Amino acid sequence: MFAVMTLVAGLLAVPSPAQAAPAKTPPLTTPWTAQALNGTPLPEYPRPQMTRPDWLxxxxxxxxxxxxxNDAPQFNTNLPERVNVPFPVESALSGVMRAANDNRNxxxxxxxxxxxxxWSGRRVQLHFGAVDWQSTVWVNGVQVGTHSGGYDAFTFDVTPQLNGGTNEVVVKVxxxxxxxxxxxxxxIGKQTKTPNGIFYTPSSGIWQTVWLEPTPTSSISSVDLYPNLSNNTIRVRVFTRGDVTGHTVLAEALNGTTVVGSATGGFAEFAVPVPNARRWTPDDPFLYNLRVTxxxxxxxxxxxxxxYFGMRQISVGMVNGVLRPLLNGQFVFQTGTLDQGYWPDGVYTAPTDAALAFDxxxxxDLGFNMVRKHIKVEPQRWFYHADRLGLLVWQDVPSLTAQDINPDNAQQAQFExxxxxIVNEHRSSPSVVAYTVYNEGWGERALGDTQRVGNAIKSLDPTxxxxxxxxxxxxxxxxxxxxxxxDDWHMYLGPASPLPSGSRIAVLGEFGGLGLHTPGHEWSPSGGFFAYEWQPDSTALTNRYVGLVQGVQNLMIGKGLSAAIYTEITDLEGS
Incomplete structure (x- = not known):
C-alpha cells in the first residue's frame, strides 16, 4: 500500500496557485476551514484509480x-461575481454563500x-468531477458537450476548440x-431549498475538481478491474479513445514497484496472475499497483x-445454517455508521483532502469496519481513502425527492x-461491497420498478x-x-432485525439516532434541532449507545443479523 500512496502523493503538484475569492464566515468552522483556500483549493490529483503524470x-x-x-451564455465578457471552485455556491468557502432558498437556479x-x-501534439481532455445538476460547457465560444447528473464525473475532448493561447471555458448549470x-x-439525496430536520442545504453547481489532462491521440479512457480469488488473478478490461486498430494492452500487477504478474490482451476482458495474492481486508487493506500500457x-x-487494486471477494453463504455476508469466504459482521458527507464550511465539498479522509x-479509530455513504456519492479520492484505510463501503444511489411524488418515465430513466x-465509475474500488438502490420509498413509484432496477444493478455488477x-x-x-x-429494516431507536432467508442476509440499515446538545459545536439553518432520543450528558449517551450495541450483538447471535448501521457519524446541520 505504501507504494500506491507514494505514487498518488507524487501527483499533487499543480502550476501556479490560483487566486481565491475571500471566504464568507461559515456557521461553524472546522479544523480545516482556514487551510481550504491557501493556494489552489483541493490541489490533490483527483483520480487516484487511474493516474498519468501530466495534468492541470x-x-x-x-x-x-x-x-x-434560462439565459444565454456570455463569451469574452467578465461576469459580476467571483466563486471558489469547487465549492458549491451555498457554501461559505465558495465566497458566495447564497441562501438555500435562492431562486437563481x-x-x-x-x-x-x-x-x-x-502538451503540444496531444489531445486535451477537460474533466469535471461532479456538477449538480445539468451542465453545458463551451470552450472559446464553441459548445463541447452537455451532461445531466450531479454525482458522476464527465469529460470532453476540447482539442479542436483550443486556440494556442489564452482559452476561455464557460459552464452553464x-x-x-x-x-x-x-x-x-x-x-438530489438530502438536498432541499428549505433545510430542516433530516434534510439539508443544497449544493448547487460545480462541487468537485475541474481539471485538464493531455492524452495521446489513441489513449486509455478507463479500466475496469475485478479480482478473482479462486485463481489468484485480476481481471482487466480496458476502454479506449481514438483509433486502436491493431493495438494491444500489456497489464502488469505490482507489489510496490516489483512486477509480480503480467499478461497481454486486447479490449475484451483478460486475466493477470497475482501469485500468492495477499487478501484485502479491513484489518489488512493491502493494495497492489497495476500498470496498463x-x-x-x-x-x-x-x-x-x-x-491499484485489492484482492478481495464479497459474497453470501451459509454459516451454521444462517445466510451471511462473506468477505474472502469468511463471515465478517459489518458494523458501520450512516455517513452523509455535509460540511458546515463546504456543504457537499470537504474543505481539504485531509478533511475528506478524517471521517x-x-x-x-472507533472500531467500525464499514460505512454507508448515504444518498450522496463522494469524490474519487474519498474512495481511495476508504480503499487504503480498509473500510467496507455501502454506496447508496442518490434518491429522488422524499416528497411523495412519482417520477414520470423520463425522470425514472434519468434516475436509472x-x-x-455511479456503478461504472466505482466498480474497481475494493472498498465498495454493496449498492443500495432505494431508501424508505423516496422516489419509488411502483414495486415492479424497484425490483427491476435492483436486478439491473446486480446484472451491471454481479461482483x-x-x-x-x-x-x-x-x-x-x-x-x-x-x-x-x-433484507434491510430501519428501526429507531431499535435495534431490530428481519429474519434472513435462503437468498437474502438480514441487515439493520439504520438505527440509533441519539442526540446530545454540544453548545458551540452545532448549528441549524432552521434554528431547530432533531434527534430520535435526546441524552442529558455524555455519560448517558455512552451508556445508551452501549446498550443499543449489545442489542445488536444479541440479534446477530439470536436472529441471524449480519450488519448494522448506526445513525450517524456526525451531526448534520439540525440533525
Whole structure:
C-alpha cells in the first residue's frame, strides 16, 4: 500500500496557485476551514484509480453569474461575481454563500486557461468531477458537450476548440433541486431549498475538481478491474479513445514497484496472475499497483496509466445454517455508521483532502469496519481513502425527492441512468461491497420498478451485493421487494432485525439516532434541532449507545443479523 500512496502523493503538484475569492464566515468552522483556500483549493490529483503524470488543476477563483431565468451564455465578457471552485455556491468557502432558498437556479461559470507548451501534439481532455445538476460547457465560444447528473464525473475532448493561447471555458448549470421547476425531478439525496430536520442545504453547481489532462491521440479512457480469488488473478478490461486498430494492452500487477504478474490482451476482458495474492481486508487493506500500457501494432508504447487494486471477494453463504455476508469466504459482521458527507464550511465539498479522509479514519479509530455513504456519492479520492484505510463501503444511489411524488418515465430513466454511471465509475474500488438502490420509498413509484432496477444493478455488477430497498419497512415504501442480496429494516431507536432467508442476509440499515446538545459545536439553518432520543450528558449517551450495541450483538447471535448501521457519524446541520 505504501507504494500506491507514494505514487498518488507524487501527483499533487499543480502550476501556479490560483487566486481565491475571500471566504464568507461559515456557521461553524472546522479544523480545516482556514487551510481550504491557501493556494489552489483541493490541489490533490483527483483520480487516484487511474493516474498519468501530466495534468492541470482548474480549481480556484472563477467568475460567476446567477440567474433566475434560462439565459444565454456570455463569451469574452467578465461576469459580476467571483466563486471558489469547487465549492458549491451555498457554501461559505465558495465566497458566495447564497441562501438555500435562492431562486437563481441557473449558474454561469467562466475562467481562462493556457495549455502548457509541453502538451503540444496531444489531445486535451477537460474533466469535471461532479456538477449538480445539468451542465453545458463551451470552450472559446464553441459548445463541447452537455451532461445531466450531479454525482458522476464527465469529460470532453476540447482539442479542436483550443486556440494556442489564452482559452476561455464557460459552464452553464441548471440545478432546480427540489423546486419542481419546469417539471423537474432530479436525484438530489438530502438536498432541499428549505433545510430542516433530516434534510439539508443544497449544493448547487460545480462541487468537485475541474481539471485538464493531455492524452495521446489513441489513449486509455478507463479500466475496469475485478479480482478473482479462486485463481489468484485480476481481471482487466480496458476502454479506449481514438483509433486502436491493431493495438494491444500489456497489464502488469505490482507489489510496490516489483512486477509480480503480467499478461497481454486486447479490449475484451483478460486475466493477470497475482501469485500468492495477499487478501484485502479491513484489518489488512493491502493494495497492489497495476500498470496498463497501450501498444500499437509494432509494439511501441502509445499510452500508459497506473491503477491499484485489492484482492478481495464479497459474497453470501451459509454459516451454521444462517445466510451471511462473506468477505474472502469468511463471515465478517459489518458494523458501520450512516455517513452523509455535509460540511458546515463546504456543504457537499470537504474543505481539504485531509478533511475528506478524517471521517473515514475516525470510523477506523472507533472500531467500525464499514460505512454507508448515504444518498450522496463522494469524490474519487474519498474512495481511495476508504480503499487504503480498509473500510467496507455501502454506496447508496442518490434518491429522488422524499416528497411523495412519482417520477414520470423520463425522470425514472434519468434516475436509472445516473445509478448506472455511479456503478461504472466505482466498480474497481475494493472498498465498495454493496449498492443500495432505494431508501424508505423516496422516489419509488411502483414495486415492479424497484425490483427491476435492483436486478439491473446486480446484472451491471454481479461482483457486489445489492440492497434493493433499505428501510422498506418504513415511511413511503411500497413494500418488500423480495429480491437482491439484502433484507434491510430501519428501526429507531431499535435495534431490530428481519429474519434472513435462503437468498437474502438480514441487515439493520439504520438505527440509533441519539442526540446530545454540544453548545458551540452545532448549528441549524432552521434554528431547530432533531434527534430520535435526546441524552442529558455524555455519560448517558455512552451508556445508551452501549446498550443499543449489545442489542445488536444479541440479534446477530439470536436472529441471524449480519450488519448494522448506526445513525450517524456526525451531526448534520439540525440533525
Amino acid at each position: 488543476n482548474l480549481n480556484g477563483e472563477w467568475q460567476l453569474r446567477q440567474s433566475a431565468t 441557473y449558474l454561469f461559470y467562466r475562467r481562462t486557461f493556457t495549455v502548457p507548451a509541453g 441548471w440545478d432546480p433541486s427540489d423546486t419542481r421547476q419546469n417539471g423537474s425531478l432530479p436525484p 497501450l501498444r500499437n501494432a509494432s509494439g511501441a508504447q502509445v499510452d500508459r496509466t497506473t491503477h 473515514l479514519q475516525k470510523h477506523k 441512468a445516473e445509478a448506472r454511471e 457486489r451485493l445489492v440492497n434493493v430497498h433499505s428501510g422498506y419497512n418504513c415511511c413511503q415504501s411500497l413494500g418488500n421487494p423480495g429480491n437482491g442480496d439484502i
